[in-house]
Amino acid sequence: MDRHGRHLAHLFLDDGGWVQGNMLEAGMARVYTFADNRAVAEAMLARERDARGHKRGIWALDFYKPRAAEAAPLMRELGTFQLVEGRVVDAAKVKGRGFLNFGANWRDDFTATLAPDVVKLARQEGLDAAGLGGRHVRVRGWLKSRNGPMIEITHPEQIELLADR
Numbered sequence: 001m002d003r004h005g006r007h008l009a010h011l012f013l014d015d016g017g018w019v020q021g022n023m024l025e026a027g028m029a030r031v032y033t034f035a036d037n038r039a040v041a042e043a044m045l046a047r048e049r050d051a052r053g054h055k056r057g058i059w060a061l062d063f064y065k066p067r068a069a070e071a072a073p074l075m076r077e078l079g080t081f082q083l084v085e086g087r088v089v090d091a092a093k094v095k096g097r098g099f100l101n102f103g104a105n106w107r108d109d110f111t112a113t114l115a116p117d118v119v120k121l122a123r124q125e126g127l128d129a130a131g132l133g134g135r136h137v138r139v140r141g142w143l144k145s146r147n148g149p150m151i152e153i154t155h156p157e158q159i160e161l162l163a164d165r
Helices: 019-025 041-053 071-075 116-124
Strands: 081-087 090-094 097-101 111-114 136-145 149-153 159-161
Touching: 019 041, 071 149, 097 116, 111 116
Parallel strands: 111 149
Antiparallel strands: 081 136, 090 097, 097 111, 136 149, 136 159
């Protein structure tokens, strides 16, 4: 279910076509996964990445481009679903919770946070959140305000490792 209680499903046509995959490939959607619905996340992310790289559909518009991990502009985007990119300045674990800080001041700068069970799940799947310091990453999710703009990571697919720039 999504955050509004609606049931989720992937649609497949009689000819085997995958509706969501086709929309992502055409640049008519962006990937929004859920902790309880991750089965084809990698395939969806690959199709979105290709469409974004070729600026197809929505990816030709500035409105949908990934946001830089800068606090002031992100504060204007609170309550919206965003892709945020930047270098993790510091990765910390406090009482089991993971924190990816994208600026020197965790009280104001953009942060992605992972609950202890998500930290464990990510580690089991080969993503060590505590080891992301200095890495360039893209995170996706709903922007909230908690000591600056923040995205709560509920499953590993919300974090993409990017080539270091």
